[in-house]
Amino acid sequence: MTFTFGALMLRNIFLFSILTMLFGNPLIAILIIVAIYLAFDVRYLGVTRRLFGLIQDESTIRDLKQQVAINPSNASALKDLGRLCVRKKRYQTARHYLEQAIDRLEDSDEANYFLGRAYLKTGREDEGIARIHKALALNPRLLYGEPYLRLGEYYLEHDKRTKALNMLNHFKEIHSSSSEGFYQLGLLYLKLDDHEKAQEMFRKAYEVFKVSPWYKKKIDRPWAWKAWLKTKIG
Numbered sequence: 001m002t003f004t005f006g007a008l009m010l011r012n013i014f015l016f017s018i019l020t021m022l023f024g025n026p027l028i029a030i031l032i033i034v035a036i037y038l039a040f041d042v043r044y045l046g047v048t049r050r051l052f053g054l055i056q057d058e059s060t061i062r063d064l065k066q067q068v069a070i071n072p073s074n075a076s077a078l079k080d081l082g083r084l085c086v087r088k089k090r091y092q093t094a095r096h097y098l099e100q101a102i103d104r105l106e107d108s109d110e111a112n113y114f115l116g117r118a119y120l121k122t123g124r125e126d127e128g129i130a131r132i133h134k135a136l137a138l139n140p141r142l143l144y145g146e147p148y149l150r151l152g153e154y155y156l157e158h159d160k161r162t163k164a165l166n167m168l169n170h171f172k173e174i175h176s177s178s179s180e181g182f183y184q185l186g187l188l189y190l191k192l193d194d195h196e197k198a199q200e201m202f203r204k205a206y207e208v209f210k211v212s213p214w215y216k217k218k219i220d221r222p223w224a225w226k227a228w229l230k231t232k233i234g
Contacts, residue, residue: 075104145174179220
């Protein structure tokens, strides 16, 4: 890590020196270097996008809380608050908002799904599974099959292999270009001692990443690299 950081600093100093000589202005050199890194981040990493997304989410949460304070029966705002809290892994808080919303949104696929996610993470697992299945009954293709993936992940964590395989295969049928989905399937096949099938899934996770559009690569990259490492270490 030290060597990598040192090498990066040396490259930056060298680039800064060259640009300063070319333009005769160190401020222009700094601006060009910043622009290069921002362009690289936007194209490949997405750190800046995630940072602005976090700021935007917190702003949205504040706005929604104000709406709920003014009108406690605003089911739509309560649902959106719960959804954002689940995305941020604030599951207990998510339950608080979603339980208030669900009475008015009993037929909402998203409200049921996110409440189910919150229940799974806060000790009410049977209710969580029931809510997620209800969401899928309302909309089998909800969020490109994400509920199947999360159920598969849950069953895999709890060593319920047959159920995990069923859920992950459902997800794969809906979303056949998800590196995360293939990676999770690979982990499942490892648990089933089917190493050949596991390696096939890990290779597939990396292959779909390689042909994904650039904006999707930023989402799939962590899963693709995990899968790639699995193919190397067996």
